[in-house]
Amino acid sequence: MNRQRVAGATAAPRFEAEALAIAAIGPIDFTLAAGDCLGLAAPSGAGKTRLLRAMADLDAHAGSCRLDGHPAEVFSAPDWRRRVMFLPAESAWWFDTPRPHIRPDRLAARLAALDLDTRLLDQPIERISSGQRQRLALIRLLSYNPDVLLLDEPTANLDGPNIERVEALIDEYRQQNDACCIWVGHDRGQLERVATQHLVLDAAGKPTDTPCS
Secondary structure (H helix, E strand, C coil): CCCCECCCCCCCEEEEEEEEEECCEEEEEEEEECCCEEEEECCCCCCHHHHHHHHCCCCCCEEEEEECCEEHHHCCHHHHHHHEEEECCCCCCCCCCCHHHCCCCCHHHHHHHCCCCHHHHHCCHHHCCHHHHHHHHHHHHHCCCCCEEEEECCCCCCCHHHHHHHHHHHHHHHHHHCCEEEEECCCHHHHHHHCCEEEEECCCCCEECCCCC
């Protein structure tokens, strides 16, 4: 079995995956401490998003995940998914405007950090650009104060300055909240900047020893 163990930090683990697999994708193992970020790279279609969904316990999978040493099974499904939160590449919106989706905690500061006007909160979703919706979806996720961020290409629709803003906000959140994240992306340069650990999958979804860069 081709399984890569990603070296973890020396601090106490916050989030761990052991023999995590979904269908033919994986298995993978990793350990993340507070503040860590795992950069996950793979060709398109290799199963990166499916692994994130498995970590969030949204899809049936093999293997296990633990938060602060406790397996996912001891949490209720809603509690696990609030503490281990998945940010898809294209987020869904259930109300007509962003405001009802987002808790007010640090809202003004986060809007400013991502160069978003507060008036966007009351704009119809369909009138908000894809890049603005992507940044608002990140603010929505952070407003729930998760312990683990599962980020599926969180800057895919953004230009250079906004990519920098998102990277800085996520880094700040991790450090201030003892959180950790798994960051899926295609930009190897970005993953080198944001990640403290790296995991690369081949086209079949199997871990490889290929370096991120």
